[in-house]
Amino acid sequence: MAQLSFQLQHTDAQSSARAGLITTDHGQIETPVFMPVGTAGSVKAVTQAQLENDIKAQIILGNTYHLYLRPGLEVLEKAGGLHRFNQWKRPILTDSGGFQVFSLAGTRKIKEEGVTFASHIDGSKHLFTPERVMDIQRIIGGDIIMAFDECPPGGSEYGYARKSLDLTHRWLDRCWDRFNSTPDRYGYTQNLFPIVQGATFKDLRKESCDFVAAKDAAGNAIGGLSVGEPEEKMYEICDWCCAHLPAQRPRYLMGVGTPWNILECIGMGIDMFDCVMPTRNGRNAMLFTTGGVINIDNKKWEFDYSPIDEELPNSMSNLYSKAYLRHLFKSGELLALTIASVHNLAFYLWLVGEARRQIRAGSYASWKNQMIVKLKTRL
Template sequence: MPVLKFEMTHRDPGSSARRGTIYTDHGIVETPIFMPVGTVGSVKAVSQQQLQHDVQAEIILGNTYHLYLRPGTEVLEAAGGLHRFMGWNKPILTDSGGYQVFSLAANRKLTEEGALFQSHIDGSKHLFTAENVMDIQRSIGADIIMAFDECPPYPSDYGYAKKSMELTHRWVDRCIARLDDTPDLYGYTQNLFPIVQGSTFPDLRKASCDYISSRGAAGNAIGGLSVGEPESMMYELTALCCENLPVEKPRYLMGVGTPWNILENIALGIDMFDCVMPTRNGRNGMLFTSQGVINIDNKKWEKDFSPIDEGIGSGISAYYSKAYLRHLVKSKEILGLTIASVHNLAFYLWLVREARAHIVAGDYFSWKNEMIPLLKTRL
């Protein structure tokens, strides 16, 4: 039986935003939450100590596809699971690899059995099935594991989207059955989140929500969004899904997104987010701050010796100046990538902490509407 518990403590009177707590065997996660992406057991350019102290991350992600290819399940099991392997004692969530298989469309073949694909590392062929993806995630040992799904491309025609959704539902059933037949390997419980699909078709999204809800999982995820569709469509479909998923279970919107995407989707009822944007954009010189967006490469920051962002509770963001970070980035110093990545992640975690405080205060909706134009400002 799942040991993950979700306790909702507050609701915003002006929106569907909610404040809650997720309880796992590796500790609690306060929601709404942003989860840094540590694809291969490492958040790019950021140490675990920085994640804990500067970023104040409560849960991070790993990826089944990448960890399966390297270092492999044999190494992970010998280490005692991903927590011990990477030295992280807080909760971990693993994506099933479905999105990575989707991104390899030119080098994969989908059947009822699963997805046959070629490794991006050496071109070797591998088959992911609902069953062995659960086995791999058992070996990784994450607290929250995702069901294997197909992520249809955008745009998809109705017939393809419907067949894809139905395949995902059949795979969900096989994932559940496999977990029921296999033990937890490391003395703590893993909890499955199935994934809602249905592309951009409201009737398919509702049907998928109904089916996923019927499986009684510890939490539910919404996949197949933020893959190229307009923002307005993402919000419409997220709202529809939130209206049709159980209110007492955490809702995870996969792969989203910008700071304003996060605030808008919190207002719709989403509890959990992940995205590579803060670290990827940071490595390319784009900083998200409490005052707006900075392109640190611009000459205007050359003699700006003020802190990057001293109001977000991050020592790194308050310690280093914009001028110094610009110098590091222009000089292609690795430290510049680290500072920018840590700052952006710290900002995202600050943002969701602020969101939680305003949900508790009962003024989230008005605060969100004031914050979004500020966050979008180009400094």
């Protein structure tokens, strides 16, 4: 067993983009990397075999809030953790549930102790404290677990952001103490990532970067972006945080985003991403492709028998035509959700893989600028 390690392998001369290698007890992760979101232990409409073989996922994400409610900690603990429960053999990252609690604004109550909230399933009352969230994530068994934080909404005023950040830092101290006083549960090393907050205020973000960096954790995350602030402000704050976080640790930008968001933020020095967008949009008939964005519901695809995206090396993108996938959506066939979800995830993994290749070749900046124009095209 060994703590997660990060090897910085290449940097781009024209930007801050970098390629690296994360090593965990469940395997290695080439960065930059996109992590498919398996909120409740399953990436929606996708099998583990498809994740491994078609999508080429190196790591997936599970969520503390959802897994705590269903299937519950007793089921997960008796199974031997999430890896054994869902039969995913590669690394897993677990989000702390802070964002989900943030989204329950109507039922949550934030106190120094923690957050009380009502389950979205049955309305039952629950309390998440920093200590409890560490214990829950230990039981779930992620290779990377996240600190419990408070995520201020986009557009927060300075006074609220100040109080929220102070609370997040006090909670981080409590997470850190609890994590370091409890053992790994399943015979492999778990790693705690702190989260930088501070809304859109640079002085708060720098303070948070400094506070987080002082923990000397295995990796660091940037939270509280893509929560309602303008896209350009997201880029500005992301770039600012990357400049103030240690280069020798992986940087994880939480919950971002579109393909062009990801390429821009790779150029700022981000290594890890996750987002529900590829699967959520796929289930709603929106496809991301190497040539641009497709709404497969449109009638223009009714007689288009060409592959979904023959530039991608996976069966879902090459085996099925646009006309057939449109037919499946129009007919309400469940297969449509699988094809679209696998395709979109495979595209995201291809995109970060190609970004890595361009970084290694020294051509990332020019490739990124050309690629973003294509990615934003509506086909």
